[in-house]
Amino acid sequence: MKTVIVRPERCVGCWQCRVACAVEHSRSKNLLGAMAEPVIPKARLRIFPGRLNLAFPNKCRHCDPAPCQQVCIAGAISRDPTRGVIDIAPERCINCGMCAMACPFGVLAYAPVWQVPEKRAVAVKCDQCPEREQAGRLPACVEACKVGALIYGDWETAQVEKGRLVAQAVFSGLLAQPEHAPPMPHTIRLWRQWG
């Protein structure tokens, strides 16, 4: 299953993915139109300042089995059998908060959506842009990300790739030539010469 993969070490916290996500989940699907809509769309991923104040994007992992799907008393949360993505049907959601209680990653938010304007709020989270996927385009957040912190692909492949990169970095460190070691500061050399 292809999914949005987060590489937090690359994130600079520019929030362009959030803007792109909100626009994609608006009715008009363009920034100017979205701002004028009666229901202001909400981004479905959040960027937190992590430790050392580096940015940390947090979004739905589409778990299998999904705890939110198991506790949903309204039957609004289901897994798309072909895409493998966990999705919430806004017309069935009753805004009870059970999914927030079950989600181990804290990705659920409650906000009004244009599909059901009569409801005060429904649970919203990443749906991995079904319309874009159908058209063969990248999810909005991935398209917006300029630094490669969000990529779209198979997570198993991505994990292998990352393992290879880490191994490469470790090996290049081990194989480094001693002459590349930094020279001793001249103050220390002078101190030793002095006595």
Next chain:
Amino acid sequence: MHYVIIGASAAGLSAAETVRLLDPQGAITLISEEAIRPYRRPMLTYLLGREAGLDDIWLRPPSHFYKLGVRALLGEGVVQVDPQAKEVHLAGGRVVRYDRLLVASGAQPRLLGIPGENLAGVFTLRHLADWQKLEANLRAGAAVAVVGAGPVGLKAAEALVRRGQRVILVEAEAGPLPRLLDQTAGFLLKQHLSGLGVELYFETRPVAILGDGGRVRALVLADGRELAVEVVLLAVGVRSRLEFFQGTSLASDGPISVSSFLQTQYPEIFAAGDCTAVPDFFSGKPTSYQIWPAAVSQGQVAGANMVGAGRRYAGLLPQNSISIQGFKIISGGLLAPDPQRTEVWSSFDDKRGVYRRLLFQEGCLVGVTLAGEVADAGIYFQIMAQKLPVKALPVDLRSPDFHPGKLWG
């Protein structure tokens, strides 16, 4: 192997599906008193508030039992279980023999035992038939007294307000959801309820229901006040349904106690869902806490164990989420913590109406209440369920800017 399951709601249905998954050949018989296919019981209050329709409440499509290869005896009550002969006697006189039995018979609403409960206009809300009766007898604009401020009472009160009824909420304890919420969270919830227009009567109990020509006229409280109402909805908790164990060694007044394998004293009889007292997550003592997700997971464990998987139930971690007009409170953990051993920390942001309360014991998180902002609730429950020492976490849970980024970033 013949698996017999009594009850076709959350626990019974998930058990039947688990058994079928692990034993494709075995015969499964599902017995339910309700003559309709399984439905989502917590949706009844949403049905009452017309936020959901009848189409939204079914758990599975009509052909589900046929496809699953389950013989479903719907509309047949159980009158007696004979553990010695391994037989289940049904109300229609039919006798079903079993090799493995799951008791997932659930619970029925408690009554108060006060005079006037048999009058027309006194209802409970547990089964779909209860909703149909209530719906048929609810005159638009009539005053309704909801007795009990538990999850059902609160959601029913909200639903009745949505329908334009005058709603009176009566609760014996000092605040709503007394088992889960402390004073501050209870106060916030009370504020939202009175903001809705619900008339609140706390720390008093009804002593009688007065009638006029067989119909409800008024509710009398312990302090002598008389509230003129047309309908009384009793939501004062539930009682396990285990009458069919009368005369056997499994007969008990309260819920049936089970081991952590959800087994009763008879190794071939299992129990799950609202009719059981399962080991508590913290103490391991038998506890009953009736909530839908717990019944589903118990059904899965019991179903697997009926086939012989030997799965251990992780223990019941009480938790619930209540949402009144979009204001959410999620609370869970130790229900009655020992004040000597427990460190309580709380913060309240008056401006945003956000409340956070954490309980710690021996360096572990044992309780959490979130009100107003609940997005991170699952993270706290995960920390609680894994019994992680809070000192080892990269961030202090109590810091004002606690968020997932600090934990994983």
